Amino acid sequence: MTSELSRRERVRSAADAAVPSALADLGALVRIPSVAFPGFDRAEVEHSAEAVKALVEGIGIFDTVEVKTARVAATGEEGMPAVLATRRARNGRPTILLYAHHDVQPVGDEGLWDSPAFEPTVRNGRIYGRGAADDKAGVMAHVGALRAFVDAVGTDFDLGINLFIEGEEEAGSGSFAQFLTDNADALRADVIVVADSGNWDAATPAVTVSLRGNARFRMHVKTLDHASHSGMFGGAVPDAMLATVKLLATIWDDDGAVAVPGLHERVADTPEYDEATLRDEAGIPDGVSPIGRGTILSRIWNKPSVTVTGIDFPSVRNASNTLTPELSVVISVRVAPGQRAEDAFAAVQAHLTQNAPFGAEISFHDVDLGDAFLVDTSGWAVAQAREALAEGYGIPPVDIGVGGSIPFIADLVREFPGAQILVTGVEDPHARAHSPNESLHIDTFRHALVSEALLLEGLESTTL
Template identity: 50%
Template sequence: MSNPKTLDELRARVRELMPRLRSDLEDLVRIESVSADPERAGEVQRSAEAVRDLFAAEGFDAQILSADGGAPAVVAKKPGPPGSRTVLLYAHHDVQPENDHADWDSPPFEPTERGDRLYGRGAADDKAGIVAHLAAVRAFGDDLPVGVTMFIEGEEEVGSESLGAFLEQYEHELEADVIVIADSGNWDIGVPALTTSLRGLVRADIEVRTLTHAVHSGMWGGLVPDSLMALSRLIATLHDDDGNVAVAGLHAGPAADVEYPEERLRAESGALPSIGWIGSDSVVERLWTKPSLSITGLDAPKVAGASNTLVPAARARISMRIAPGDTTENAVACLRTHLEKHVPWGAELDFTVVDTGEPIAIDATGPAYDVARDAFAEAWDGTPPVDMGVGGSIPFIAAFLEAFPAASVLVTGVEDPDTRAHGANEGLHLAEFERVCVAETLLLQNLG
């Protein structure tokens, strides 16, 4: 088919390409590019080489680059017509660990179709993002309506530690008028979305110490506080009786007026039928634009084999999501102040920041966003995209906004509420994936 011009021609072209695109995606899923596992560094390299080869085959000048000792990334460039815009298309080729294979209904690195989904680690997050970009450029062949730069990162799942150095070192290679970051999702099956806000992240370890050494609980219990008691009381101060975060000084704001039905909340969250929701204000405010705080780990003796002793020290990991409009500097200071104020019985407190990521609020107005909304609405048969917040964090977006302040940054993706990214049985909804491919192809055409 010649270069598609109408929506019908474009849909037909993408549909024609889907079998080949799916085969490319399945080949990528079979590569165990787990960036968190040093023993699979060779697989991460092999994944980068496979991505490079895919775009080189489409006429891109493709190379594997890294900075500051980071994982291999792919940068591939193909010019558009003289004077046309340049669009940077971002995704990442590394994936989360698969964890216990017994939790999967099919082997995690063997792509498997069941029902309307393709299952496998990275099938959605984010190798489908790579292939959606591939679909858009493949649909146009050598007649791209815009210049396209591919940036496929290799360490997103371990925090993009070298991204700042990479953007600084290769800034000239990555300059663009519009940046499309395909690492988020859509509101629902049949309802597209543009992600316009994300919460930030502060992770910290706290250790509470009450004794210089363990002592007999019978001899000293009732007089000397043990560290587990002290840590439990301290953790309990972090929320009020309704479950709102009780750390003073954190920012909170309004969210879009979007309905999140009760039955959908139960199905997507996996909450037990007996569980009541914590916090106040609307559901989407609690998920997108208010802080949250969770305890994600504890260091303490196991119940099995526990002795009758008072534990001298206990440790917990705090994972705090902070609202758009806040800063990690403020959040760390507020959390530290709260903990120091509320640590009970004179216990010693050690507070260590593990990592942070800034929250994001995108001003999604202007011509590029108008074009994107039109493209999504056409790809989803007239359903306009929702401006969606995300409760999780994608810290690297802040790096893009800082490095390229004049560019329009569009955060899109292939995920849906049942994708189960990072968990067992991660799956890609195949019909939605085709719509994503159509939308991105139309976006490039309209930007041209």
């Protein structure tokens, strides 16, 4: 018992010491604009993958470290580069798979950033930059925890470790399922840690136990064969924007709650969370009211939501006195846990088709589906993760749901049905992932790194 305690103390000390170098390496990764969306420079994603590969090789424990790709099933095109590292378990120890992603969201409007998006900047205990939180911090939490574990126990240990750093999560993980199939043996694990979620707050860790699914698609609306003068024909001729506005308005009721028949809700208790906290974390001005019904967290975790995230329509600068004949909108549906994304999309599609005003022609394109996820919290690995988080943060973790989606987890469950999946992360509610001024709370990162190193130590003591 004394030696086990002493080893755990050594891991804890090494993890604390590993934080500064991990943050420095995080800064170097943030400087690489690794956006995997179409139209962006693939070479930057490849640069990012090679940088991650070098960091992983530097740990010095893996049997193999490779940059690999797989084909996108829908198109046959080559997917974005991922980093895959493997180390076999010995003497009955478990294997852990550590997941994160090195691609990032586009910057958006650069004028909304207080400092350059790809220049990591420290202000008030936070590191600002695109990917500083989502999810290059997840990458460095893994790398830093592994460095600390090796510093404390050496390279001659029995725990199996696989590392998978994806390169296209933000762009939809198009080749993820094929990558799993191609590399099933290398990725197989008893415990999978997905470092791409958040925490209750900057000081309180969380275990994510539910995630909403998603159904994202483009809807095209057409009402005219050609554009016409709005003065000459306005008032008698339905333009595409009029039809679209009326159609979209049928999705929500007067409270802003989703009013689409066939979209399900999950019934589950949620922790206390007041409106003042929502306003602070989401940035709601005093004069604007929240939407929906029920407890606030039930609206975010357990009920569906629908958001219009993009529109193809003349900009304000290019506006003219014209009746627009057709336009497209991108719609994002978050699906409650317990409902298949395919069924949710079918319900939304049927609702929009049946409610199209003025006989508008409606078509659907670029459909992207991802199922929701409910974590089985009864496994031994979850108990070890809770213990490590409590020790690393100094505060017991809470179970949370997440309103966002991580669709590829359904692929992990399908490919590795016996694995225990732990969804954790380094973000806090003020991280602003996907938004301008994305940032990482440095102390949260420190605690996350320490917690993961302690989890590795605990797994090294586990015999299956």
